[in-house]
Each structure stands twice: as structure tokens, then as C-alpha cells.
Amino acid sequence: MLTYLMAAVALAIPDTVINLDAVTVSGTSQHSYMLKSSQSSVQVSNDYINSHFSGSLMQTLEKIPGVKAMSIGSGQSKPAIRGLGFNRMVVAEDGIKHEGQQWGDDHGLEIDQFSVDRVEVLKGPGALLYGSDAIGGVINLYTNHIPTSIFGGTVQMVGRSLNDQLGVSTKIGGRHNAFFYRAHITINNYADSRVPTDSIQYYSYYIKLHDGRLRNTAGHERDGSLMLGYAGYNFHTDVRFSDTYVKSGFFANAHGLEVRLSGIDYDHSARDIDLPYQWVNHFKVQSHSMLTLADDVSLNVNIAYQRNVREEHSEPVSHGYMPTPQGSLERRFDKDTYTAALSLSIPTERLGQISMGANAEHQHNKRDGWGFIIPEFRSTSAGVYLHGRWPLAWREGNVNAGVRFDHSHTHIMSYNDWYRTPTANGDSAYTQRSADQTRRFNSLTWSVGVSRAAGHWVLKANVGKSFRTPIPKELGADGINYHIFRYEKGNSALSAERSYQIDASIIWSNDIVSMQIDPFFNYFPNYIYLSPTADYTEGLQLYRYMQSRVVRYGCEGQLTCQIGSHWEAELMGEYLYAEQMSGDKKGYTLPFSTPWSASGEVRRFWGADNSAEIILGAHLVGKQGRIVPPEKTTDGHMTLNASVSKRFNLGKHISLKATLHADNLLNECYYDHTSYYRLIDVPEAGRNFSASIKLTIDD
Amino acid sequence: MKRILTLTIIAAIFSACGNDADDTDTTAPQIADAGEQTCPTDCYECFRGETIEFCYTFTDDTELGSFNIEIHNNFDHHTHSTSSVECEMDGKKTAVNAWIYNQDFSIPSGQTTYTPHITIDIPTDIDTGDYHFMIRLTDKAGWQQLKAMAIKVVSEEG
Numbered sequence: 103m104l105t106y107l108m109a110a111v112a113l114a115i116p117d118t119v120i121n122l123d124a125v126t127v128s129g130t131s132q133h134s135y136m137l138k139s140s141q142s143s144v145q146v147s148n149d150y151i152n153s154h155f156s157g158s159l160m161q162t163l164e165k166i167p168g169v170k171a172m173s174i175g176s177g178q179s180k181p182a183i184r185g186l187g188f189n190r191m192v193v194a195e196d197g198i199k200h201e202g203q204q205w206g207d208d209h210g211l212e213i214d215q216f217s218v219d220r221v222e223v224l225k226g227p228g229a230l231l232y233g234s235d236a237i238g239g240v241i242n243l244y245t246n247h248i249p250t251s252i253f254g255g256t257v258q259m260v261g262r263s264l265n266d267q268l269g270v271s272t273k274i275g276g277r278h279n280a281f282f283y284r285a286h287i288t289i290n291n292y293a294d295s296r297v298p299t300d301s302i303q304y305y306s307y308y309i310k311l312h313d314g315r316l317r318n319t320a321g322h323e324r325d326g327s328l329m330l331g332y333a334g335y336n337f338h339t340d341v342r343f344s345d346t347y348v349k350s351g352f353f354a355n356a357h358g359l360e361v362r363l364s365g366i367d368y369d370h371s372a373r374d375i376d377l378p379y380q381w382v383n384h385f386k387v388q389s390h391s392m393l394t395l396a397d398d399v400s401l402n403v404n405i406a407y408q409r410n411v412r413e414e415h416s417e418p419v420s421h422g423y424m425p426t427p428q429g430s431l432e433r434r435f436d437k438d439t440y441t442a443a444l445s446l447s448i449p450t451e452r453l454g455q456i457s458m459g460a461n462a463e464h465q466h467n468k469r470d471g472w473g474f475i476i477p478e479f480r481s482t483s484a485g486v487y488l489h490g491r492w493p494l495a496w497r498e499g500n501v502n503a504g505v506r507f508d509h510s511h512t513h514i515m516s517y518n519d520w521y522r523t524p525t526a527n528g529d530s531a532y533t534q535r536s537a538d539q540t541r542r543f544n545s546l547t548w549s550v551g552v553s554r555a556a557g558h559w560v561l562k563a564n565v566g567k568s569f570r571t572p573i574p575k576e577l578g579a580d581g582i583n584y585h586i587f588r589y590e591k592g593n594s595a596l597s598a599e600r601s602y603q604i605d606a607s608i609i610w611s612n613d614i615v616s617m618q619i620d621p622f623f624n625y626f627p628n629y630i631y632l633s634p635t636a637d638y639t640e641g642l643q644l645y646r647y648m649q650s651r652v653v654r655y656g657c658e659g660q661l662t663c664q665i666g667s668h669w670e671a672e673l674m675g676e677y678l679y680a681e682q683m684s685g686d687k688k689g690y691t692l693p694f695s696t697p698w699s700a701s702g703e704v705r706r707f708w709g710a711d712n713s714a715e716i717i718l719g720a721h722l723v724g725k726q727g728r729i730v731p732p733e734k735t736t737d738g739h740m741t742l743n744a745s746v747s748k749r750f751n752l753g754k755h756i757s758l759k760a761t762l763h764a765d766n767l768l769n770e771c772y773y774d775h776t777s778y779y780r781l782i783d784v785p786e787a788g789r790n791f792s793a794s795i796k797l798t799i800d801d
Numbered sequence: 802m803k804r805i806l807t808l809t810i811i812a813a814i815f816s817a818c819g820n821d822a823d824d825t826d827t828t829a830p831q832i833a834d835a836g837e838q839t840c841p842t843d844c845y846e847c848f849r850g851e852t853i854e855f856c857y858t859f860t861d862d863t864e865l866g867s868f869n870i871e872i873h874n875n876f877d878h879h880t881h882s883t884s885s886v887e888c889e890m891d892g893k894k895t896a897v898n899a900w901i902y903n904q905d906f907s908i909p910s911g912q913t914t915y916t917p918h919i920t921i922d923i924p925t926d927i928d929t930g931d932y933h934f935m936i937r938l939t940d941k942a943g944w945q946q947l948k949a950m951a952i953k954v955v956s957e958e959g
Contacts, residue, residue: 365877419877420896422903634943636866638905643937643945686943689825729827731943 138491140502140551140564142607142620146221153715153747155260155763155794159215163241167658167676168225168620170696173777173786178210178350182776183225184622184656185678185696186238189573192228194242196342198388198406199232201439201465205476205573209412212384214325214346216258216271216288219247225620225658226605229547229568230504233461233485237568237601246340246390248333249275249282251801258797264765264790265319266372267292276801280334284342290323293372294351298771298788302355309355312369316784320373321350339391349381352416356782364417377430378416385409397449402459404443411436414471421582422640423523427472434470439463454492461485467574469517475583475590476575477517477536483510483571489549499554508545510571514538514578536578536592543598545569562607570599576630576647582640589642590632596649601626614664621657633686634731650685652692654678668707675700682730690730694776697726697738713749718742726775736780739772741765755800763792829944830861832936835916841934844888845952847923855919857948859938865908865915866939872902872921875931875951888951890931900927900954929954 144166154162160171160179171179172187183191193200195213202212221243228236255274261267269290276283294315302309311317324347331340354368354376366376388406395401415430445459462484469478489504516538522530549566579592605622629652637644656678663671677698680691703719725738747761769789773780838856847853859865876894900923908915936948 420899421873422901634939634945636939636941636943638867638869638937638939641869641871641903641905641935641937643939643943732945735827 138500138553140500140553140562142225142562142605144223144225146223148219151215151218151221152759152794152796153717153745153761155761155792158210159213159218159221159243160211163221163223165674165701166223167660167674168239169223169241170776172694173774173779174210180204180210181241182694182696183223183239183241184624185654185680185692185694187694189235189570191238192232192236192240194232194240195386196244196246196388196390197242198404198441198443199235199463201408201437201441202384202410203382203412203435203437205575209380209382210348212346212348212382212410213243214271214286214288214323214327214344216269217245217273217286217325217327217344218243220244226564226622227547227549227566227568227601227603229566230487230489230506230549231459233463233506233508234483234510234545234569234571234598237570237599237603245327245344246329246342247284248331249277249284252276252278254798254800256796256798258794260792260794262292262790262792263296264787264792265292265295269323275329277333280332282331282333282340284327284329286325286327288323288325290325291373292322293320295319296788296790297785298769299785302783313372315372316353317368318351318354318376318379320375321348322375323348336394337392339389341387341389344384344386346384347381349375349379351375352378352380352414353779353784354378356779366417378414378432380412380414382410382412384411399449400447402443402445402447404441406439406441408439408441409437410439414473418472424472424519424521429472431471432473433475435467435476436469437465437467439465454490456488456490458488459486472520474517474519474535474581475579476573477578478515479512479574479578481510481512481571481574483508485509494552494554497554497556499552501550501552503548503550505546505548508543508547508569510543510545511540512543512571512574512577513540514574535581537594539578539594541572541577541594543571545571545598545600558610558612560607560609560611562609563604564606565604566602568601568603570601570630572596572598572630576632579647582642583645587642588634589639589644591639591644591646593647596630596647597628599626599628599630599649616660616662618660619657620659622655624654626652626654629682629692631682631685631687631692635686648685650687651683652680653683654680654692668712670705670707672703672705673700674702687730691728693730693733695726695728697736697775698724709748711749713751714747716744716746718744723772732781733775734780734783736773736775739770741770741772742767757798759794759796759798761792761794761796763794765790765792826863826940826942826944828862829946830859830865830938830940832938832946832948833858833860841950841952843950843952845934845950846955847952848955849923849927849929849957850925851923853921853923853934855917855921857936858914858916859908860914861940862913864910864941865912866941866943867905867907868917868939869905869935869937870902870919870921871904871935871937872900872932872952873935874899874928875933876928878931888931888953890951891953894928894930897928898926900924900932923954925957927954929956 151162160181163169164171168184170182172182173179189205203209224240228240253276258271260269271288273286296314300311327344329342386408391403393401412435414433416432418427420426441463443461447457449455464482466480485506485508487506491500491502493500517536518532518534523533524530547567547569551564553562577592577594579590583590603624608619610617628649631648631650632645633648635644635646658676661673678696680695682688682690701721705717708714720742722740723738726736729735743765745763749759751757766789771785774786835856835858840854840856874896876896932952934950934952938946
């Protein structure tokens, strides 16, 4: 829980959080840092991101035990922590919850990964600071590092063989006395992705690929940001504008899960984007201010506005009673989010470190297009929290506890089909797909934790409750999901999902070896689950939102060994078990259950300041035999990866870092159980290389 | 000693994993031919105003759920069937009054084998040409099986 405190501190003084050595993903020898939090949190530095760069930020973070990048096609992926993704975890940028289309299974993060300075991954409930959704954990991306010199900047170029990706990103920043600025621009362009197969079989559909590429998965991206700020001794304020635009194609032979032939000549170019495709634009303005009062009392104010617009276009086709629609706009979502957060941190002699805060959020989502999946809605939520941290009187360590209350209000607008469907009495009508409804949810969450150090040991334990407000799709969906070709029916009676988790971290370290084990046990009394039923509605299999008891447990382990000053070895592993204890699918697991995995890495450094580095790694993933309809069992696999990097000092203030990274060296053809395209048997990427050249100028 | 203890804990945690002996149903139902009666089959031709005598056998190792029969036009040549048979198709055309048939059927509970006999009337006023005949079948657990066939509706005069 104290990670919340930690995060609050990070929000307040972005530059003061200890950056770990580039070589350590998690764990740290800094006892005091570790003891601040009773939860497992991992700091990932910019150096680490650079030297492990493998296409997308989420794929890079996937190397952290317990973190998974769920591939959603088009080279994009979505994060999951300990098997919980989508709306069961939070991605935050500089402490503000990123509001994209996180519910959907076919769109990416909508954040420019090149703008990220460092990442903090919190494993375990983060409800106290983030409110709804922070059940599995929080990935906090920091882009607000304050420049230390008058002028500095980087230019980075990346290339990737998998999809002929080429990207350029430029960042500049400077500080004049207390005033500072930062700006960045990124452009990124990629062609259709390659897979190590010449055909794909789905049921008995046989799809022949052209040049081993997934048709129409090309895309491009344009991002930029500007930040202005004042960093005084007792007062800090900044404002940041950012904009991300991505346009990418969907795999043309199976838009969603329906296999289609089309008159479009996809094969004439691997770089063009034909139908079906999507584009998304995320615009954000956020401001953060901190005032330090007497006696180290600090006050933080965060406000943000986010606009997320997304369109999906596909060839208009008739289905059932829906005639061929006009135009290609299948869906459009236009979501405005306003966020405000206030927190106060008071160090006291007698009562320990006390923090309190309040946040509020308002969302309005509009929709358009001939395909209906989520209704228009407005929602407002507000929460207040209080937490404290007290040093253990007789030992090195801390106890912490916190409590939070949230209220939210969701108003879902009704929606009727734009076409008529015959009714039983021989007439026809515009069928209602979503009824007008208002729901209110209250949630009380809490957390208690302890952290303790003794000799080489650090022990942490935490128990807490977190929650998630049902999303409008879960409450109000009533129609065909053309992407997955099923009929989805919402349930307006759903209650707010609750989760109880107990977790621990056991860490042992000396100068040579560091070892960490993070076990957890998690119970949901009312997990919201989209259950495939045995029934048909309008010709498609009916999937219904239900709530069931779910038990999940697992652990991550990590062993790092420093051999001299030039060698390092690391072993990591993770395991996760999930079971539905009630309902229709009693005895089954949850969808997209991560199989066990283990990986090993050897790193060798040399040159002045260890400026050169070579990394060899192996990643072993077990078979996933525990499945739930409509999944398939997925065999295990092993991949080998390598990367080499070197930093060159070109002058007093100029340096250049070149990195070459290779994934899947043996060109293994394998499936990823958590990939969106697993169901249609699309294999993962074969052997591929990424290269990055980064020029840094620092005054 | 402490190290040994820790390693034992790690070993215990990891060995506790990996038993996936479930008694849950993990197989999809099957759509099988019903011998000589099997109808329709790929490239099947039928006449407006007449009927299709649907006959397939459904099986499941645990319990069958329900099924759906759907017929829609393939005037735009949008997909192929689930079999390797290539049927000769008419040219592409725009639908005027295409046949839409979409019916959900239930299966009596407790069945592991079921052979429905259904008579589908082909309307007299629909467009002739290439159609898709889709069979969708579920079992009680929610697994689904698909079968798609290309059929052709021709006019009464033949």
C-alpha cells in the first residue's frame, strides 16, 4: 500500500525517485526504498528500455515477471499484470489514469512509448490511489523528468525487420533557472507483419499468405508533446500537452474472427492500409502542481483533460436483417474525460506519515457507425482516501494502512437499430439494443501492509481490497459483435466487481546475489465474466455477462547474480492459476490464462564505464492446457533472444548509443495463448531484428 | 540454512503448480454426415418453391446444446465454405430480394447424439444464385462447431 505513498511522492517531485541501475529490472539494494512500500513494485529505467527495446514498450516490459503483453495484432499489444488486463489494471501517465479504449481487445495503448522516461510497475491492488480498475496492478509511465541543463536533447531512430518498421523520435528540453520546457515528436511507419508460415488454417478455412505477411496489418503513427513548467524550491507546476495518432489495418482475411474474401487487392503493396482499418487519436492536457508548506507538509493538485477518438472502417456488408450499410464507418467512439486529483501529505511526529486525497472524474462517450457494440454513456465518479505509514518501533520497517471510499454514477443512453427487423406479429421494428439506464455504485476499499528488513532479508506483506465499476458494455450491450462474431448480451444487474488480495515479497540479497519471490492469492466474489452459452440469438452464439466467484493465485521469482564487474546472470519465472468457483463455467479457468514461463539471461559488459553490453537470453513458456470456450490449448515453446549495444562518446556533450536486438533467433513457429489472434491460429513473429541509434546532446 | 529453506519454498511453490486434471468439458461438438440422407452438401442445387430436407447428425462427448441454420447470399463472393470442394459460381451481382433464412433450434436436454429432420421451404420470389448454408452447433459447455457450404438456388424452370 505504501507504494501509493511512493507514487504520491513520485507525482510530487518527479525527479527524486531513485532510478535503479540499468541492469536491474526489479529488486534493489536500497533497503530504505524497498521498505517504503509493502507492495511489489518494479522500477524500469530509460536505459533498460533502450537496451531491451523490442518493438513496442509493452513487449519490452513483458520481461518483468508477472507482466504480459497481450498481442492484439498489427504489432500492437496491451498490458496485463498477473493475468489481469483490459479494465482490471490501470495504465497511468505521470500519475493520471490513461483513458483510452482499454475495454477493447483490438486496440493498443495509445501512448507514445518514445516519450517515456521511466516506468514503474506496481503488482497488486492500487485502488487506494487510483480507484476503480486498479485490481491487477498499475503501470505508471513517467514522461515528466525535469531537465537539469540549459539545453539537452536526443534523436533516436529505430528499425525493425518484422514489419519493416522505421521510426524517428526527437526530444528536446531545457531549464532556465526555475523555468523549464520539454518537447518531443515521433513518427513511426510499418508494413504488414511477417509470420513464419505461408498459410493459416481456421476451422477448415485455408488462408494462403502472400510473402508470409499478415495482409493489411501495416500502420503509421504520429505523436508529439510540449511541456512547460516552473520548478521552484517550495512550488512546482507544469502543464503538458500531448497528442497521439495511430492508423493501422486489421488482418484482412479475418476481421475479428470472421473469415472473409474481398475484392480488394491487398497484395499489391505491403505498406498501404486498406479496409478494414482503424485510426485513433488521443489528445491530453495535464497539469500538475505541488506546494510545500511548513513542516514538509505538501499539497498536490493534478488536473487533466483527455479526448480519445477512434474509428473503425470496414467494407459494408449485409448481415441478417441489416442491409448493406452506406459507407465504411463501422464504429466511432468519441470519449472525453476530465480528471482532478488533490492530495495532502503530512509527516507527523506522533501519527507517522499521513496522506489524504480526493479525486473526481467525468466521462462522456459518444458513438457512431453502423455497428453497435457499446452504448453512449456519461459517467461521473469521485473518491476520497486516507492512509498512514508508521515506522516499526523495535525493528527496521514500516506498517501502513489506508482506506478509500468511491461513488460512481453511470448513465447509459438507449440505442435502437438503424434498420428494421421483422417482429413476431408480422410487422417490423427498429430493435432496441440498449435501454436507457442509470446505475450508481459505492465501493469501500482498504489495504494494510507491513515491510521489514532483517540482515540480508526484506519481507513485505500486504492485504487489500480493490474494485471495478462495470463498464457500459457489460451493463448495456445487446447486439452482434462483428469482430468476434458472437451475440453479446449485457446485464444491467451487475454489481461492482470486488477483489481481495493477499500478497508478499520475500527478498534476499548481498553484494553478489539477489533473490526475490512474490507470491499472491486473489479472490473475487463476483468476477464479471462474458460466458459463452449453448444458445443462439439472431443466428449467433449468445455470450452473456455473468458474475462468478473466482480464485487466482500464483507467484513470480527472480534470481540475479553479479559475477565480477563484467558479468551478470538472471533467472526469472512466473506461474498463475485461475479457477471459476461458481456459475456456468464452474471448474474452468479464466480466458487468456497465462501459462507458466521461465527465462534466463546472461549479460556481459566491457569498455570504459561498461559502455558496451551483450545480452543473451532464453525464454521458455509452458503448455496451457486449461482452457475455457472458445479457446484452444496452446503448446509450450522456447525462444532465444540476443542484443548488443555500445555507447560512444563523440564529444564532451554528445554521445551515441547503438543497439541491435534479435528476437526468436531459431525462427520458432509458435502460438501465444494470450494473443487475440490465437483463436484463428495466427502464429507469433519469427526471427526478427530491431535496431536503434540514439544520439544524446547534453549541455 | 535460510537459503536452503528459501529454495525449498520456491521449489514447493513451483511444484504445486501444473496439475491441470480437470473434469471440465474441453471438446467441441461434431457435425457429422448422416449417411446417405446427408443434406445439403457442398455445391447442392435446389429449386425455388421446393424444399431442402436438412439432415445431419450432431454428436458431443458430454451434452449437446443447440443449433442454428442460416442461409445468406454469396452474390459478392465474400467467403468460401469450410470444405476444400470448389463449386462453380455464377458471376457477382447485386441482391434484389436475396433469401435470408436464420433459425435457432433447441436440442432436447441430455442428448449426446441428435439427428434433426428439418424441412426448409425455399420461397418462390427470391433471387436465384449462390448462397451459403451455415450450420452452427453448440454443446452445453458453450463450445461451438461450424459448418459452411456453398449451395445454389436455381429457378423453377431449372
